[in-house]
Amino acid sequence: MGDAALPTTGKAACVTNPGADFGVEVRNDVPVPKPGNMEVLIKLTVTGICYSDLHYMLEDLPMPKMSDSGVVSPGHEGIGHIVAMGDNIPASIGLKMGDRVGLKPVWSSCNSCMLCISEREMYCPASLQTGLQKPGTYQQYVLGSADHVMKIPEGVPDEVAAPIMCSGATIYRGITESGLKSGDWVAFAGAGGGVGHMGVMYAKAMGMRVIAIDGGKEKGDMCKSIGAEHFVDFMETKDVNAEVVRLTDGLGAHGLIITATSPAAYRTGIGMLRTSGVLMSIGLPSIADVPSIADPLSLIGKNLKVTGTAVGTRNDVRRALQFAAQGLVKPVIEQFPFDKISDAVMKLKSGKVAGRCVVRFDE
Ligand SMILES: NC(=O)c1ccc[n+]([C@@H]2O[C@H](COP(=O)([O-])OP(=O)(O)OC[C@H]3O[C@@H](n4cnc5c(N)ncnc54)[C@H](O)[C@@H]3O)[C@@H](O)[C@H]2O)c1
Numbered sequence: 001m002g003d004a005a006l007p008t009t010g011k012a013a014c015v016t017n018p019g020a021d022f023g024v025e026v027r028n029d030v031p032v033p034k035p036g037n038m039e040v041l042i043k044l045t046v047t048g049i050c051y052s053d054l055h056y057m058l059e060d061l062p063m064p065k066m067s068d069s070g071v072v073s074p075g076h077e078g079i080g081h082i083v084a085m086g087d088n089i090p091a092s093i094g095l096k097m098g099d100r101v102g103l104k105p106v107w108s109s110c111n112s113c114m115l116c117i118s119e120r121e122m123y124c125p126a127s128l129q130t131g132l133q134k135p136g137t138y139q140q141y142v143l144g145s146a147d148h149v150m151k152i153p154e155g156v157p158d159e160v161a162a163p164i165m166c167s168g169a170t171i172y173r174g175i176t177e178s179g180l181k182s183g184d185w186v187a188f189a190g191a192g193g194g195v196g197h198m199g200v201m202y203a204k205a206m207g208m209r210v211i212a213i214d215g216g217k218e219k220g221d222m223c224k225s226i227g228a229e230h231f232v233d234f235m236e237t238k239d240v241n242a243e244v245v246r247l248t249d250g251l252g253a254h255g256l257i258i259t260a261t262s263p264a265a266y267r268t269g270i271g272m273l274r275t276s277g278v279l280m281s282i283g284l285p286s287i288a289d290v291p292s293i294a295d296p297l298s299l300i301g302k303n304l305k306v307t308g309t310a311v312g313t314r315n316d317v318r319r320a321l322q323f324a325a326q327g328l329v330k331p332v333i334e335q336f337p338f339d340k341i342s343d344a345v346m347k348l349k350s351g352k353v354a355g356r357c358v359v360r361f362d363e
Pocket residue numbers: 049050051052053055166167170189190191192193194195196213214215219234259260261262264265281282283284285309310311348351353355
C-alpha cells in the first residue's frame with residue numbers, strides 16, 4: 001500500500017562534524033524511505049528539539065554513536081500523518097493512512113522479553129532508539145514501527161503533542177516512578193528547560209507543591225506562570241539546598257527531580273531532601289564531570305532513595321498525552337521554521353531556551 005503522489009526526496013537536518021563543534025545542515029534532497037514489514041511512513045509537520053539530540057551530536061556520553069548505525073538526523077519528538085503503510089500491519093494495531101501519529105524515543109522493542117511485558121520496554125536489550133539507531137525526526141519523511149507509533153488524541157495540536165513524546169512522557173514517568181504523592185513538595189532542578197518545565201506542569205496537575213530551580217528571570221517567570229510555587233535561581237542563590245529547606249518549613253523537599261544537564265545540579269542534590277526523600281535522576285551530565293550523588297551516611301541517616309529513569313513507555317506517552325487533551329498541561333514552546341532548525345539547536349546548546357523549541361516542516 002502506498003501513495004503514488006509521494007515525492008522521492010524530502011527535507012532533513014543532518015549533523016555535520018559530530019563532536020564538540022558539530023553543525024546542523026539543512027538538505028532538501030534526502031530520499032523518502034519506503035516502509036518495510038510492520039513499518040509506516042510518516043510525513044512530519046513538527047519536531048521538538050531535545051537536549052538528548054545534542055548529546056548524540058556532541059558525542060559527550062558513553063553510549064552508541066549515531067554514526068555506528070549510519071544515522072545522520074537525530075530527533076525523537078515528531079508529529080505528522082501516515083502517508084504510506086508497509087506489509088503485515090495487523091488491523092488490531094488500529095492504524096490507517098492519514099492517521100495523526102507521533103514518534104517517540106523508543107522506536108521499537110522486542111515486545112516479548114520480561115522488560116517489555118512489564119512496562120519497562122525502554123530497557124529492552126533489543127530496543128532501538130529514534131534518532132540514534134534509526135533516522136530521527138529532524139527528517140520530514142521518517143519511518144515508524146507500527147507497534148510503537150503513538151496516535152495523537154483530538155484536540156492536542158501537533159506542536160503541543162511533540163514535546164510530550166519525550167519530555168512530557170519522561171517526566172510523567174519520573175514523577176510517577178518517584179512515588180511522590182499529591183501534597184508533597186517536589187523540587188525540579190532544571191525546571192526552566194524542556195523536560196523540567198513539563199515536570200512543573202505535570203506535578204502541579206497531580207496536586208504536588210512545586211519548587212522550580214533554574215537560572216535567570218525569564219525562566220523564573222515562566223516557571224511561576226505554569227504553576228511553580230517558588231523559584232530558586234541557582235545563579236544567584238548562595239546555598240540552593242538551604243533555600244529549599246527554608247521554603248519547606250525547615251524539613252526539606254519530599255522529592256528532587258534533576259532534569260538539568262549540569263553536574264552542578266547533581267552536586268547540590270540530596271542536601272535539600274527531608275527524611276525518606278527521593279532523588280530522581282533524569283538529566284545527563286557529560287561523563288567527564290559526573291559527581292558522586294550521595295554518601296552512605298546521608299543515605300542511611302536520612303533513609304533516602306536515589307534512582308533514575310529513562311524516557312516513557314507507550315503507556316506513559318498515552319497517559320501523558322491525556323493530560324494535554326484535558327487541558328492540564330500545555331508546553332511552553334518557541335516555534336522555528338524548518339530552515340532555521342540550526343538556530344533552534346544552537347539556542348538550546350547555549351542554555352537560553354525557556355521551555356521547548358519546536359520546528360515546523362510545514363512553514
Ligand atoms: N532520562 C531520560 O530519559 C531523559 C529524557 C529526556 C532528556 N534527558 C536529559 O535531560 C537533560 C535536559 O534536557 P532538556 O531538553 O530539558 O534540556 P534543557 O537545556 O532544555 O534544560 C536543562 C535546564 O537545566 C538548567 N540548569 C543548568 N544547570 C542547572 C543547575 N545547576 N541547577 C538547576 N538548573 C540548571 C538549564 O538552565 C536548563 O534550563 C539532558 O541531559 C537530556 O539529555 C533525559
